[in-house]
Amino acid sequence: MDLNERQALFFDIDGTILSEVTGDVPESAARGIRAAKEAGHLVFINSGRTLSCVPKALLGMNFDGFLCGCGTDIIYQGKDLYYWEASQEETMMVIRAVRDCNMGAVLEGRDCIYFQDRSPRFPQALSILEVFEGIFQIRVGWEEPLPVFSKFIAFSDRDSREEDFFRAVAPVFEVIGRAGHFYEMVPKGHTKATAIDRVLELFDVKRENAWVFGDSSNDLAMFQAVPNAVAMGRHDPVLTEYASYITDTVENDGLYKALAAMKLIKEQ
Numbered sequence: 001m002d003l004n005e006r007q008a009l010f011f012d013i014d015g016t017i018l019s020e021v022t023g024d025v026p027e028s029a030a031r032g033i034r035a036a037k038e039a040g041h042l043v044f045i046n047s048g049r050t051l052s053c054v055p056k057a058l059l060g061m062n063f064d065g066f067l068c069g070c071g072t073d074i075i076y077q078g079k080d081l082y083y084w085e086a087s088q089e090e091t092m093m094v095i096r097a098v099r100d101c102n103m104g105a106v107l108e109g110r111d112c113i114y115f116q117d118r119s120p121r122f123p124q125a126l127s128i129l130e131v132f133e134g135i136f137q138i139r140v141g142w143e144e145p146l147p148v149f150s151k152f153i154a155f156s157d158r159d160s161r162e163e164d165f166f167r168a169v170a171p172v173f174e175v176i177g178r179a180g181h182f183y184e185m186v187p188k189g190h191t192k193a194t195a196i197d198r199v200l201e202l203f204d205v206k207r208e209n210a211w212v213f214g215d216s217s218n219d220l221a222m223f224q225a226v227p228n229a230v231a232m233g234r235h236d237p238v239l240t241e242y243a244s245y246i247t248d249t250v251e252n253d254g255l256y257k258a259l260a261a262m263k264l265i266k267e268q
Contacts, residue, residue, distance in 0.1 A: 005206070006041060006042065006209070007264060008041065008200060008211070009212075009264065010046040010196055010199075010210070010222060011033075011043070011046060012048075012216065013055070013058065015214075015216060015234060015235075016213050017255060018055060018058070019250050019251050024057075025057050025061075026253065028256040032260075033062075033255075036259060036264055041264065042203060044063060044064055044065045046195060046222060047068055048151075049108075050072075050073065050108040050110055050150055050151065051066060051069070051075070051110045052110055052111050052113055052136055053113055054068065065077065069150040069151050070151055070184070070186045070218060071190040071194040072084040072151055072187060072190050076199075085110070086149055088146055090172050091148075093169065094169055097165050097168035097169050098116070101162070101168065102159050102160045102161060103154050103165050104122035104125050104154065106125055106153050107147045107149035107152045108152055109147065109150060112138065112139055113136060113137065114147035116142060118140060124155055125155055151190075153185065154185055155182055155183075172187055174186055176218050178217060191221035192219060192222040193222050194221075196210060196212070196222055197225070207226055211228040211262070212229050213230045214229075215234060215239070216235070220239060228244055228262070230246075231243035232248075232255075233247060233254050234249050245262065247261070
């Protein structure tokens with residue numbers, strides 16, 4: 001690693017830049033990102049969120065680009081570099097599997113988030129709907145026109161047939177398990193790591209000059225993909241063995257502290 005060369009920095013959103021406690025971007029995190037840009041580094045969001053639900057505060061932070069939807073959507077300075085969305089046949093397959101297997105799901109697209117209904121049966125989905133409504137572009141119901149999405153999250157309860165559901169969607173989607181019968185469903189061949197690979201190749205950045213910052217299980221692929229991986233103070237244990245550095249929580253200036261400790265910015 002040569003810190004005199006340009007580095008490429010990839011940041012998760014929730015729990016990394018955006019506090020899941022306050023719902024805000026701490027001033028220290030914004031200051032750290034700004035300092036990294038001023039130091040000449042490439043800075044990217046690399047999130048499981050699709051572009052439609054990236055907070056406006058982040059859209060205005062002058063990132064070089066946005067790697068969204070676990071590698072399904074790559075944008076650099078407002079230009080599309082790569083995009084994947086489910087076909088109509090794949091969409092119908094997912095909707096049919098959700099209904100046949102008594103699951104819950106939220107379909108995530110570049111322009112809209114599609115909620116199944118307002119039923120309280122899956123509290124996590126209802127909670128997301130209540131938070132997103134009035135902030136992001138959402139639609140309740142999967143009637144015509146069909147949803148246009150790149151990935152989705154699924155929920156189950158004791159009346160669901162999880163294994164049947166996973167088998168039904170397996171030709172197209174892989175499962176990332178989250179806590180409490182909550183699953184992230186990502187199209188095969190797409191991860192946060194594949195998005196990083198495309199960026200490093202495009203900008204001819206050495207892998208040893210790539211840095212990732214994250215906290216959750218869907219960050220595992222990018223933690224495995226590069227040698228410089230920073231785990232936040234609160235992080236899923238699955239990341240620990242791949243972390244080259246563990247910082248403080250985002251609320252306690254963890255992102256800024258990590259950037260300074262790794263000499264990626266000059267401490268202010």
